[in-house]
Amino acid sequence: MHFFKKLSIYILCFGVIFVESLDSKAQELYVNSEPASIMPARSVLIKQSYASMTGKESSNNFNTQLEFSWSKKWMSHLGTNFKSWEWYTQYRFYSKDAVYEHLRMALFFRAINASTNAIPTNSILLDGQESVLHGGLIITQLKHKWASSLTLGSLLKQDALASNGNAGFQYSFSNGFLMYPKVYTTYGQTNVNLYLELIGQSLLSGKANYLDIAPAVQFIFNSQAKLNLSYRLPLVNQTNRATYNSASISLDYLFFNAIPKHRKKSKSIFVSN
């Protein structure tokens, strides 16, 4: 009953956002997941985030992340919370663009290397408490007033002693909407975006599942800096995770054209004079 109450709140929120979004445009700069799109080629992003996690126990997590895009199709992230390291890379292999819309697909892989092991749980923790390999597929559709993204991935926990299974699936479904401004006029306008994301995990053993909901609000300043506020809570929680609620704040700044371009010599399409 508790689950259906939460689900009805979710559907109500979703409906309000959808109706509101009919006059606006979509956004795919998700707070809790990556879209299939890649950052602009040769750009660098610095991100600092803080999460306060609560549940049966409580903990804090500071994370610093550096993101690079080597080309229009390939980007990498390097992150640390000072107890673990994370390396993430993503390759966009499909892109179909039209005015105000696109369909994109990308493959991703990430490795989390934790220096200390968390208290064993029957789920796979992706916040730096455990060493995990994670890879999969992202499909993102932007269509004027609608930006949705589906991420499907496999998980492998590097813990041979995991009694509850060390492999599973991670998936998310993300939606984003631009609430303000209604009409773009300058890059200086502060943008306000709303996001609603569903994040789930199922272990192969079938012993543990969760489905979290994560609403978020995002402010974009000068079309270059983002402030993200998000709250994540479980809709379904068949795990013994020590923390399952998470309030997070993050700030990131994008440096365009930060990596110098190595320009190849033009091909011979010029007329010889």
Place this chain on the structure above:
Amino acid sequence: MKYLIIGLFFFLSSSATAQVQSVELVASGLTCSMCSKAIFKALSALDFVSEVKVDIDKSSYSLAFKSPDKVKIEQIREAVYDAGFAIETMQMTANFPTSKAIDDEVVSLVGYQFKWKLTGAKNIVNPQKVTIVNKELLPTAGIYYLNF
């Protein structure tokens, strides 16, 4: 001899003014201002571009040039694609060295070979705005096709 000199003068003056005044393009695949700014920054970083005017809402960009005789279409295309997006349409306003555009005829301009792709022939009124009609703005066997 007098007519030869006058003819030569007109030939030289028309060649000297054969240049691209501006390029207008509409980018596709984006709605957000951060995405638009990525394209704006990439276009502004091109060494032959002097100014980029943008209509964020319409995803359209208008480019002016420092050296109108050194415009490089493939670099403009690459800048937009590297930012992560595509080009829906690209138009070019230029002074052409000829007064008539005839289908399938080649015209040389700022180091490029262009070929007219239109029905029959049309009079050129300089500065003439033309559309590059190649699919995804990629030259076909080194040729860009123009229409107006």
